[in-house]
Amino acid sequence: SGELYCSLPNPRNVHFESINMKNVLHWSAPEGTGDGVFYKVKYAVYGVGKWIRKPECRNINRTWCDLSSETSDYEEQYYASVKAFLNGTCSEWMETTRFNPLTDTKIDPPMVSVSSTDRSISIILTAPEKWKSSPEEESISLLQVYPGLQYNVSVLNKRTKKRWFFSISNNTLVVPWLEPGTAYCVSAQIHVTTPILDSGFSK
Amino acid sequence: LSTAEIRAGFTAIKAKIQSRDPIRSLSILNHPQSLHKVKSSDRCCITHQLFTFYVDKVFKHCRTEDSFVNRKISSIANSFLSARRKLGQCREQNNCVCGEESTEKFKQILANYEGLNVTSAAMKSLGELDILLDWMEKSR
Structure with a gap:
């Protein structure tokens, strides 16, 4: 050649x-x-x-x-x-x-948005999008790519250091019976069952 | 049909198996047409045919000198055997109709397989398990 x-x-x-x-x-x-x-x-x-x-x-x-x-x-x-x-x-x-x-491929953590009442937290999770070549291109959520995509959610009581773990398939979670006036830390991870893929936990 | 176990076994040996397949220009399952093009109505039948193909033609020709790889291959083969049994029950209950398209597609897969010497064909087919699993999981 x-x-x-x-x-x-x-x-x-x-x-x-x-x-x-x-x-x-x-x-x-x-x-x-x-x-x-x-x-x-x-x-x-x-x-x-x-x-x-x-x-x-x-x-x-x-x-x-x-x-x-x-x-x-x-x-x-x-x-x-x-x-x-x-x-x-x-x-x-x-x-x-x-x-x-x-x-x-590796998957980024989900986006986590949190709202609260005095005794509960509502969490909305958004899976990252597949890479696209230009902003005009149609967005494809990784949820569409991986039918088996789930979310693992961690809720930490910052005063007692008590932590709860939830594993959910849909993208919303309400955590009730919380202590008023207490700080909680919410973090979430994406878990794909097959092929086996896990993102890191969100900050 | 849980593919997670098969997927885990294959992932453990994927690099070693695929490195034994130097032929980039031919795919057994995806050539010339992608498995993803198979109509949904034909999916059950072609899945059953492919499980039979792997059990009868592929696994027996995939022995290697690596005992770890051999153990993983035999555990994958056992998973295929039990999966094929389940799919066989579907066929008996007539829920697994074989249309013209799946018959044609399976003929193509056999032709691709027979176009290579048996060891190369078997190792290439084994190395393409992720193509089969991706298709099965996506079309669930």
């Missing part, structure tokens, strides 16, 4: 980092190389296999490349690959393992 003789060490740890299906390819520079290394990136759909170059990540010197648009169909699986160039020589193409956006 007219490429140079490739004696440069390979890029290392080529992998996807994904949050809410914003899928970014990351890698480490080849061992022992300082500045001046440039990279090319390509990706392939599993089952199709044809490599497709990513023009926006051609001859870049950073060590990441956002492939969210190219991997947005979460019914497909993908590979990506990186090649390094330095002073007229190059490395081999280094590939990721097979990337499945549905199971290999």
